[in-house]
Amino acid sequence: MADKKAVILLSGGLDSATTLAIARDEDFECYALTFRYGQRHKREIEAAKKIADSGATAEHRIIDIDLAQFGSSALTDSTIEVPKDRGDLDSHAQIPTTYVPARNTIFLSYALAWAEVLGAFDIFIGVNATDYSGYPDCRSVYFDAYRRLIDLGTRPETHIRLLTPFLHLGKADIVRRGLELGAPLHLSWSCYEREDQACGLCESCRLRLSAFRQAGVPDPIPYVAQRGGKGE
Amino acid sequence: MADKKAVILLSGGLDSATTLAIARDEDFECYALTFRYGQRHKREIEAAKKIADSGATAEHRIIDIDLAQFGSSALTDSTIEVPKDRGDLDSHAQIPTTYVPARNTIFLSYALAWAEVLGAFDIFIGVNATDYSGYPDCRSVYFDAYRRLIDLGTRPETHIRLLTPFLHLGKADIVRRGLELGAPLHLSWSCYEREDQACGLCESCRLRLSAFRQAGVPDPIPYVAQRGGKGE
Numbered sequence: 001m002a003d004k005k006a007v008i009l010l011s012g013g014l015d016s017a018t019t020l021a022i023a024r025d026e027d028f029e030c031y032a033l034t035f036r037y038g039q040r041h042k043r044e045i046e047a048a049k050k051i052a053d054s055g056a057t058a059e060h061r062i063i064d065i066d067l068a069q070f071g072s073s074a075l076t077d078s079t080i081e082v083p084k085d086r087g088d089l090d091s092h093a094q095i096p097t098t099y100v101p102a103r104n105t106i107f108l109s110y111a112l113a114w115a116e117v118l119g120a121f122d123i124f125i126g127v128n129a130t131d132y133s134g135y136p137d138c139r140s141v142y143f144d145a146y147r148r149l150i151d152l153g154t155r156p157e158t159h160i161r162l163l164t165p166f167l168h169l170g171k172a173d174i175v176r177r178g179l180e181l182g183a184p185l186h187l188s189w190s191c192y193e194r195e196d197q198a199c200g201l202c203e204s205c206r207l208r209l210s211a212f213r214q215a216g217v218p219d220p221i222p223y224v225a226q227r228g229g230k231g232e
Numbered sequence: 233m234a235d236k237k238a239v240i241l242l243s244g245g246l247d248s249a250t251t252l253a254i255a256r257d258e259d260f261e262c263y264a265l266t267f268r269y270g271q272r273h274k275r276e277i278e279a280a281k282k283i284a285d286s287g288a289t290a291e292h293r294i295i296d297i298d299l300a301q302f303g304s305s306a307l308t309d310s311t312i313e314v315p316k317d318r319g320d321l322d323s324h325a326q327i328p329t330t331y332v333p334a335r336n337t338i339f340l341s342y343a344l345a346w347a348e349v350l351g352a353f354d355i356f357i358g359v360n361a362t363d364y365s366g367y368p369d370c371r372s373v374y375f376d377a378y379r380r381l382i383d384l385g386t387r388p389e390t391h392i393r394l395l396t397p398f399l400h401l402g403k404a405d406i407v408r409r410g411l412e413l414g415a416p417l418h419l420s421w422s423c424y425e426r427e428d429q430a431c432g433l434c435e436s437c438r439l440r441l442s443a444f445r446q447a448g449v450p451d452p453i454p455y456v457a458q459r460g461g462k463g464e
Binding site for chain 1: 295296297298299302332333334335336337338340341342344345346348349368369371373374377378380381383384385386387388
């Protein structure tokens, strides 16, 4: 069947669940890669497992990388508060406290190592510029630089593409695409704050809720509280 | 005293021992970074510890990264034999079986994360193009691509330099520079094959021995056997 392999970064969130669905839809033999990097929201990893198991995945690897020891992000350092409200979510003016230094650079490096060993031609990463506005390593120029690094840092016969299907897509479009492809969005997890039910208040929950609202469908995961609601 | 910080990749080999000595000599506050990546030659890590302890090092971190699980290199996969003789060590024609996919890319990504958190302006990596002829991620163009990635993948106020002082230096010149600076070369380790005494036969030992011979000084570490000797 599928004779083309791809490595898919699978965080367990909405975007990566849909990214995996795209790779499957394009007939890739899918190798899913998840990182346990000291993030607070460990339920994401459980979500990644369920998403990988929900369809044909050739292999799913969970790699431990200790970013927490470097500290300095609200996502890995429990002494920094995760912002509940940034006011203007579209602001590019400042880098959020949830920014983890070099996170995507490290993730992609592992994906590259695995892709080269597998002989995979493609790496999928479901980053979304809207979502991560202000993160330097979620910009188009950054991924272009990474592509050049791949070309120069691998064997001459290795030609690996780095695919970012959602980079310029609105979050609601990602939800729509996910639904279209039958991605298991009900298994995905985005909340930074809670593990049992999504808080509905953190930045990640708000972006997600807003996307489902715009897409005109209810978010299938359980929430404790929903901010704003109809009026927002 | 030192108010400028640098992250130094410290493998425990000759080149990294000398690189650390350079950073110290240039009055950097030194943060040494070593990886336990499933390499066969674990004595290198012990060597890194001793080298870090041998002088002023602000901090030494040893990070576990599981490259062995990706396999496909003689350095991490015990089913692949480490070459004892490549014939022409200067040959650029093929990539050695000791090449570990994306190794430098992963190492530098961690160094970058740490540097950004520390507010360090410099990352030192003691790679040497002669030594690693044929490794795509030891070439000048590769490091230039990495520099661009650093610029684009970090906060706008972050300006991290990536320094490769030995990239175009002969191995004998590295030995000479190490001796000049009083680098603890007697604590460094290069052998791919043995842990008690260096084998003197593997590619890494042969490069090292040849460098000391060219520099006109004896290698201070213990060897089981030395190939070639005077005549080589």
